[in-house]
Structures are given as C-alpha cells and as structure tokens.
Amino acid sequence: MNAEIRRAGLDALFRPGSIAVIGASDDPRKIGGRPIRYMLEAKSAVKVYPVNPTRSQVQGLTAYPTAAAIPDQVDQAIIAVPARQAEAAVADACAAGVRSIVMFSAGFAEAGDEGAAAQTRIMKMIRDAGARMIGPNAMGSFNTVDRVFSTFSTAMDRGTPAVGRVGMVSQSGAVGSYLQNLVISRGMAISKFVATGNEADVQAAECLEWMAQDPDTDVLMLYMEGCRNGPALIGALRTARRMKKPVIVFKAGRTEAGQTVAASHTGALAGSVQVFDAVLREAGVYSCQTLTEMVDVTYACAQGRLPVDKTLAIVTVSGGVGVMSTDAAMEAGIALPPVSEATLAEIQKELPLAVGLNPVDTTAQTVGDRAMLTRAVERVLRDRPFGSAMLFFANAGRNARDMEILSGPLRALRAEFPETQLALCVQTTPEFRSQIEELGYLVFEDPVFCVKALAAAAELSAVRRRPLVTPQIEALAPVVLTSSPDEARSKELLAAAGLHFAQERVAANADEAAAAAEAMGYPVVLKVLSPQIAHKSEVGGVALNLADATAVRAAFDRVVSNAAAAAPAADIRGVTVAQMIRGGTQTIIGAHRDPTFGPVVMFGLGGIYTEVLKDTVLRTAPVTHEAALEMIRSIRAFAILDGARGQEKADLDAIAGAIVRVSQFIAAQGPEVESVEINPFIALPEGGVGVDALIQVKA
Template identity: 35%
Template sequence: MSGGGIQQGPDLKVMFSPRSITIVGVSNDPGKLSGKPFHFLQRYGYQGDIYLVNPRYRQIDGVRCYENVAKVPRQADLAIISLPAAAVPQALEECAEQGIKAAVILSSGFAEVGEKGQELEDRIREIATRYRMAICGPNCAGFINVTEKVTASFVQALEYGELYPGPVSFVGQSGALGTAIMAVAARDLIGFNFWVSTGNEAVLTFADYVSFVIEQEDTRVVIGYMEDARNGEALKQAAYRALELGKPVAILKAGRSEMGAKAAASHTGALAGSDKVYDAVFRQAGIIRAHDVEQLLDLAVICSSPRQPEKPRVAVATISGGAGIVIADACEEFGLQLAKFAPETIQALQEILPPFAAINNPVDLTTSLLLYPDLLTRSMRAMLVDPGVDNLLIFLSLQYSKAEELARNIAEVATGSSKPVVVSWMGMPREALSILRDTHIPAFTDPTRAVKAMALLVDYNRRRELYLKLNSKYKVAPTHSSNQAAAKEIIKNSRISGKGVIPEFAAKQLLRAYDVPVPRGIMVKDEDELAQVEDKITFPVVTKVVSPDIVHKTDAGAVILGLDSVVKMKEAYRRITMRAREYNPDAYIQGVLVEEMAGSGIEVIIGIKQDRRFGPVVTVGLGGVFVEVFKDVSLRPAPVTEQEAREMLQELRAYPLLLGIRGSEPGDINELVKVVSRVSHMALDLKNEIAELDINPLIVYPDRYGVMAVDAVVILQKESHEGAVPDSYHN
C-alpha cells in the first residue's frame, strides 16, 4: 500500500465489492450531492444492504434512517460520507469503531483549501493508519463498480442512460473531467469495469487504484487522467505488473506546459513535476501517454480488443481511394508500414474484385461494395491469410442500407482470425457500432485516429516484448558492494568541508569507483609538489583549480590547457590560484588538479538529478558548450539497462553524430551505453547522498577506443538520508 505509511494495507476488494453500505449524511433530496449516492444505488439495482445515517430523518424511500453510525444494527463494509469537512474525522472514527473497513469521502474542504483543511486531512490519514482503512478521497467524486452496480458516487453521468459493462477501467484525478469522459464513453458504447475519482489521495493513491484494477479479470485496459503521481515508485511497479499481465495502461498526463503545471497546482494542491521526467518514466514503464481525451478514448477502444496490433505491417481495404491515400500518409507518419502482398494474395483479389479495382495496397473495393457486401468479407479473408500482413484496416463511409449486414460480416471474419482487424467508418450507424463493440472489433470514425491508435499499440507491444525478454526491469546486473563502499567513503570525506559540493578531483574518484574512465591526474596542494608530477603522468597536461566554491572553473579563468613542462605547470599554478581568489575571495581552494590532456572526440553530457516523485533520473545528451543551447537530452529513471541506454541515445537529435556523418568515424557507442548504465546504478546506489551530478563533457572516441569523463561535479544532498524510512505518502 502506497499511502499514509500503512504497513499492511487494507484490502481494496472490500471497498469495491461491498456486501453492505452505510451512507453518512444522506439527504432525502436526490437532487443534492448528499442524496445522489442512495438514489443511484437504488436506481441501478445494488444488491447489498444499505444503511442510512442522518438524525434529521426517520426514513427515506422506505429505508430506515439512523441517528448515528453506532445505532446501525449491522456492520457495513463501506461507508459513503457526505458531511461538512469539519465533521468528517469524527464520523470516520465512528465508522472505524463499528468495524467498517473502507470509506468514500465525497466532502471537499481539505488540503485543497489550505492549512486548516490540511489538518483535517491529516486526521483522516491518522485514523486510516490506525484502523487500516481504505479511504477514497476526500474531495472526490467517488467510484463505480459497473459489474456489481456499486455506484458510490454523485456524478451527473449517472443521471443518463445505463451503465455499460466492459473491459475498460478508468482512474482519474479530476472528478468533473472523469465524469465527462464516462459520459462520452457511454455515448460511444465503450463499456467500463471500474471508474474511480481519486480526489486528494489522503490514503489511497492513483497507483493503488491502478494496482487493484489491473488484477481484476474483467479489466483488459486501464485509462487515466493524471496531474501528479504522488507515489512515483508505486506507479512504476503497477505499470510493470500491467506489462506482465499484458494489460495496457494509457494516461492523459496534464501539466505539460508551465501554465498547465500552475493550473494543476491550484486544482488539487499538487505539483505537476517535470514533464520530461514523466515522459521518461512512461516510456520506461510501458505506459502509453495520450495527448488528449479523444486519443485516450481511442486507446480504450483499441486496447479492449483481445487481438491487439503488435507488428507494423498493415493491409488496407477501403471504399474510397482518397481515404486510402490519407491512411497511407498516416501510416508513414506514425511508423506503420503498408504490407506488400504476396503474389497469391494479388491473384485472389483480382478474382474477387471488379477489373477496375485497385489491387495494390491500399485495396480500393470501389462502390461495387454497395451492391455486393460479400466483396468485403472475401477480400478480408484473402488479405488476412497473407503471411506479410500483420493487421487489417477497413475504411467505410455511410452504407446505411446494409450497415448491420456489413458489421456482422466484418465481425464474423475478424473473430475467426488471429490478426487484428480495425474499422474506420465515417457516418457509422449506431446499430453497426453496437455490433462491432459487442464483438470487440475496434471501430473509429476518423481513419487517422485509427492509424494513430494502431501505431501506439505497436510501440507498446514492442516495449512489452523487450520488458518480458529482460524478464524484469530490476533484474539487471547489480553494482558490486565494494564500489558502493568506496564511493560512500569519498562522499563522507567530502562532507567534511561542509560545502555540499564534491569538486572535480574527488568527483572523478567517485566515477572511477563505478568503472567510468577518467584521465590520469594528481591534485597538488602547493607549487613544490609539481616536481613529483613529471614521472607519474604524460605531457601535455591541463591544470584546473580544485574548489567546492568554484564549480564553473572556466568562468573563473582557472583552467589552463596544453602544458608540456614542469616550468609551465608552475607558472599555470600561480595564475590559476590568483584568478580563483580574484573570482571568489572567500573560496576554499583545496589545490590544483594536473591531468593528462584528453584527445578530441564527440562531447556528450551524462547527468543525475533527484526527482521528487520518481527518485534518481539519468540524462544523456549533446555536451560541452552546446548543452544549454540545444537542450538535446534524453531522460530515464535509474537504473537503466544497456538496451535502455541505447534507446536514450537514439532519441537524441544529435545521434547521427555518434553514427558518423560525412566521412567521420562512428563513436564508441557500445562503451558509451555501458557508462550510461553504470552511472544510473551509481545514481540508485547513492540516491540518499547525491542530489545532482554532471559529467560534462564525456568524450566519445572512435569505435573501440572508448570514452573519457573530462570534467565532473557532484552536488550532495543537504544531509545524508542513509537508513531513513521514506514517507510513502509524499515521495
């Protein structure tokens, strides 16, 4: 359990599948928020017992109303609380004393409104910890278990129509947006298994709900709306488990822009966090990132099918040549391929279709389909048996007169094939949509949306295959304990200065402990020691000031290159120390570093930074003086495998430089990915010690000649957190 420090968390099954429910603060007016949960439970046919608590009423709709929770004759599994915020902690305590193990707190007025509300929320968390209660909210819209008709919610979407059961579960950090998504899904005949509004997440977090719903047999896909992952590690673990189960998780993560992040902060009091870090986490953990609500629902549709696109080769059957061109363009844009038909397939299509039909992919069925619906099914079978075809995309428009027949024919062929069949049908009649939804055939109105959804699933399944091949994200080669011991000793000695910065010489010792190549070098504390350097390193050399107070040595003029004698080194020593004191008179100067000059090559940067939600994050990008100009970097949470490190490099705009361009030699990419992986292990091993690390530049030499960390700086955590127990609510 990832909330509130609960050591052995409550069973969410009790909350989501209660045998009985107590509603505290119920109203007899179904138009009021506090009256809606009872109204909906009755309307949708909840089969368990319902107990009502409100001293103002004796009964509501024939159901007895009790003065307080203690007067209820039987213990309920779930409490729905709708009271003023100040009254909620006492009511929750009374529920806990009666043995109720779960509660939905619909009331607002907690952390989202300020300090007093935060105090009330802290009391809720304390009660939940003491009684091991599962708490949804506060400040939430509740949840719905569609299959069991548990409508522990007040949302307006329940006022209309029916609940459509289906394989999609939704978890969202906005009740209003989540309600709208549910309403649009119902309009489009997308069925839900669970729907959850998380609210302030005082106890249960977004990740807890995802962890629960992915284990439910009737859930095939999880979609969500997120502003902030309050427990980043729990979210990653839930995503990895979903990968193992083959259940895609698609999330619309808000707060991409600075304005969006500020809006998220004012919405729930949560900080949105670095959007680039979220991108990296999602990519690593196999979470599909939806870019808008429309795409989120498209992903729900395509992931609901038991036959999901896994490979990129697509056959297209269309009634419109123009639509075929649109689909071909979209396939190229989003990374899919038009399948090349085998000769047997072309011959079969020639025998099926009229002589004026276009046989090459995309296949134009022509308007003959309006008269002969079987042209489609026969063509489908011919294309689906082609070994060069991975998926079939069908485009239709209108066809009102024979829509149901076409839909049934498509469903019959599609369900009889192991390959995914996707339909784009503009102006699709609702009766046809119903047939396709009932048979789990993904159906879209717009062809480009269909292609985008297919491409996202192909990429998801590629990442899932890689994850399963590696067996587990965390089953990577561990760092040897002696490396950790040596590194921690270096950090311990560096803390003595009290500056919070490990300057270059010690930073490179730290890197050496993790097998990151660094130049041979010696730190001298006075000019006389330079005479001993000549026999230990090879000229030419570079000299640099060593000071925790001068991080940017070049800005201080405290770096001198290309020295080839002791005489020149002594002169450089005097100039460097003088410039350093002029730059910062109060600087603590430990000495001067004398190092062998590194050869030229491609300059990259490797960095570590602690993210408040996801822990240590590793960055790699174009380095040297260009890092701030081009900002060409890729990120991943630590640790990363060598395969993940290679993917990070491939994401860079500057990656062609590493491959070699215009006759230049390719860089030693194999050694570079090893170093990125080693640094990621260091980030994880020393996460309680290191706040930031920059290796800039790291020189990448030609292939098989290795890499070299030329400069490095480490910023320490303000104090060591070694041995501390993390607060699982606020990680």
C-alpha cells in the first residue's frame, strides 16, 4: 500500500464526511447505538447511515440493509457486530467503497489462534480494497473540531466534549477512556482521540504522526503497551519534534511481569524496556511514571506557553512547602537561582519576617492582606528573568474575599511577565479555579506535583529549541558472515571500520606465542582464541602481565587446557598475544539489533563492572559525535572518566569516535549480524584502544 493511500485512509479515519454504522442499534446505550447518539447530540455535519437489516429507522435516521445499499459515497464504516458476523460486515464495507473502517468487534488475535486467523482474512479483504482499519477490538476515534465521534467511549456520557488542542493516542480503550475523563476533569479539551485496539492495520505510531501534522492539535499524549514497528514510532516522534509539538508518553510494561501482561492484553510483544526508554529519551518526549503525572505534564503544556528556560522562582507562605518544593526541583533538574539581597530587603520592608532568596517564604504575615503577597511576587519576578514561577497561596482560593483582592494583581502580573509560565498552587473551588486559569495561570494543589510538571514543561520547551539532527550512515560495506567469527577476525573487521585495537598476533602453539611476545615486547596478555568462547575470563582463558617467554609458554598451556576443560565442544584455535595496556579506564562499547527498533549502540564502564554496575546508556544507531559525547557524560560514573580524585582525564573525543564507528558498523550490517562488542575499550588520556572484540551472527 503506497503512502498516498495510507494517508488518505487516515484522513478518512479522523475526518470522514460520511459514516456507515454496521450493526447500528436503536438503543443509544448499546455499543452500536452510541456513535450515532454522540453525533446526533453534537449536531454533527457528518452524514450518518445506520446499517441494520431488521429496521427501517435507527434513532430517527433512515436505516439500510447493507452498506453497499447506501446510495451515496461512504468514507468510513463503523463495525459493531459480533465477531462471527464481522467478516461479512467487512466485505460489505469494502463493497461500499469505504476508505476507513473502525472495528469495535472483539474476539480476534487477542482471543487465540482461531480469532487470529479470522483477523488475517479480514485484513486481506481490507488491503485488497485499498482501505485502512482501526482495530479490531478498538474503542475507536473522535474529532471534536469536525464533530466526528466514531467511538463507544463512556467518557462521552458526560456530554459532547469541548473543542481542544490536545491529541490523544492510546493502545488501550479502557485506559484511553479513563484518560479522557482525567484530561477533561483537569480543565483541558481534546482535539483528536484514538484507541487502536489490536492494531491489525493502523498502529499507534501512524496516528501519532497524523496528529503531529494536524493544525488543530498542539500537544500529544501517547499511551503504549507495545510496539511492532519501531522505525515508524521513531519517525512519528521526529515529526512531532519537527512540528515543535510536545509529546507526553506513558509506556506500560516496564517490568518482565508487566511486559507479559501487556503482550497478552494487546496481542503485541512489548519491546526491551531499556531500548524503549532510550528511544523516548532520544526523541525528546517526556516519559511518565503515572497517569496523574501524564495529565499534569500535559496540562502544563496545554496553555501554549512553555518556559523559556529551566529556572524556577518559588514564592510561598509556608517554609515547609519551600523545603519540599526545593527537594522536588533538585530531583527534577530545574534550577532555583536566588534573587538579590536587595530584593529580599525590599520585601522585608513590608514583610519583616520574610526569609530566603529562592524560595522566598513570606510566612503567615500576608493572611490579613493578600495584596502584600502579590507585591512580594512582583518584586521577585522583577529581580531577574525566570522560566517559571510557582506561587504557593495555601487555602486562599477557598476564600471569596481573598480571591477578590488577588484577581487584579494576578492579572497585572500575568500582563507584566508574559513569557514566564506562572502556576498557582492553592486549594480552591471549581469556580475560582476557572477564573485563575482564565487569567493565564496553571492551578495545582500539590506543590511537588506542580514543580515536577513545570520542570517537565521546561524540558519539553528545551527540546523544541534544539535542532533536529539526522545522523547519516557511513558508506560501509556490510560484512559477509555465515557464523560468528573469533576474536581475531572480529577485530580485523572492526579495524577496517576505523576502530583501534592493541597490537596483537595469533599463535597456534606455545613457541609461536613466545615468538610473538618477543617481537612486540613485554609485558603481554594471552587469551584463548575460539569463536565459541565469548567470555574468556570465565573459563580461565586469559593470562595477564606476562613478563618473559617462559611465562608465555606456561600461560599458553594453561589457558588452552582451561578452555578445553570448560568448553569441550569449542573449536580452540590457539591464542592471541597482545600488548599489555597499562593505565586508562576500562569502558564498554557495544551494539545490537533490537527486534523492534533495529540497530542500537551502547556505552558504559567496561570489564567486570559492566555486569556489576550496569551503568550503561543506549541510543539508536547510528549516532553523531555530539550524541556520542552526550552518551559518555550521561553515565552515573562519568566523574571517573572526567578525572575524579586526581585521576587522569580520559580522551572523550577518542571514546566518542569509537562509539560513532561502532554505531556506523552495526547500522551498515544486514539482519544476520546481531551484536558487536568491544569490552574493554581502554580510554586513555590521549586516544583509546580496544582490547577484546566480539561479533555475534544469528545462528
């Protein structure tokens, strides 16, 4: 199916001019009756054609025995029939020439082999017809701008939703409906919504990309349980970034047990958690841990005003709130630059007990005159620019007189500081909350949640300002391998791609090993050479710091014997004799081919610390030199490479260059090359060298 047809199908999904409801019900509470009721209540301009062979009318509309019998062009078909009738319904929709299908019907791939076979047959009909489908087992979609409600979501029972600017994509109908209510209850409105169900055809990533290009949508929410097409998701997230639209993601299935549940729920395999996290981080989205956080961060972005930087001013009437807000700011990575002593002195002229340079605690002195509180805020914001400000006003929002006094000064503050994102942390009534939001303020009750949401909005704002870089794959010729090579051959292949390794020679016997050591100079390292033995130290196959020929000969016999005893089926080809590299820091540079997202590169501390500390970072491959430097600086133990406690600083550019070359190598290979690893890569004050290398080929 070409890109034009795929796009047209998505247009017909979100913006159809006419809809046939196959399985239409006269009962507006039933699944087949709800979309009709929703569009009638919304006074939608979309033409709705109920399809029900047993009725002449459905909810006051003329009904048709089949979709093919409808005399007009039909853009979309909603299928709300039992699974046993679904194939006939799809055939009818295709005969009517629809471009998109929304299938509520369940009992397909999520229900077992028989259902999966039926789903396959349905998809063949749809593809042959050049149409697109959401589902099966989908809650459907809606578009508030054009009043299209192809859904049975019970969130609609609260009435026709207002037109908004938030786009929402969910792989779960129940979670999606729940999120709708959370978003609406938070005072936001939705532009487009879709719950994708089994994703037999249209997947969440495609919907996200469509919404990223939708002029009626400014902020995107994505709830995911799994991903079948990693490159499509990466492409959608890059499109959103290019369009400067914040993306807030909740990825369920973050543990092994959670991934198993997610797979059984959606019929999709959840990808590696670490790789998924890396993809989201690299794309510049905000990844949430809870649905509450997801809604809070979306709310902080939905006004259309994002912080210009990651600085925060806190003005509070409570010292305790100042402490907990400071903790939250430090944990979230948002700065609290102090105001000047002169500004604090000005505040203290009116509020003598006020303390702190940021947070500024006005204490309870303002209870009798709330105008003093806003004057303190005004002085803080005039002192220096801030990206955001949190104003903790305690219970003032429940007091009508306080709100009367505060409304004018709050309006003036908003006008004077149009670029600053202002948030009021206050207990309030729904009426006063709406008034505060209309003034251009965010409203929170929990100060910690407020700080975290402001920090997230600041990070998403920073992402919008960073240029979007597309790494180019170097023109490396893919290697041709039918089996995993041994260490020597692996190094040879990687050296051809520009990686540097310690000088070494292959020796088939003890005499050759001694001669090689004499030629290159002592001390040397011996390692058993076998394509079947990846971790040589674990089988006693490594000998270090050998200072003479006698030691080399003895070491040869020892490491070969150890390896043969530990792995009797291994093809042992002798040893490698290499220079003993002194000093430096052991790191690991690796890459593998993720089944969902493709080539991924890894960096971290190497040697025995790789497994013990698990201090590694991942990125999709290939990476740029700048991205590689960012990887290096992001590990927890970066201080070791940066000269902590008097150690020599490592050559970061040399490490980054090696990361780039490994990423280019894996990206250039075919699917048969599963992984590449240099462990350790010794980072030196000048340059760096690989000591061990491994290339794994798919069996």
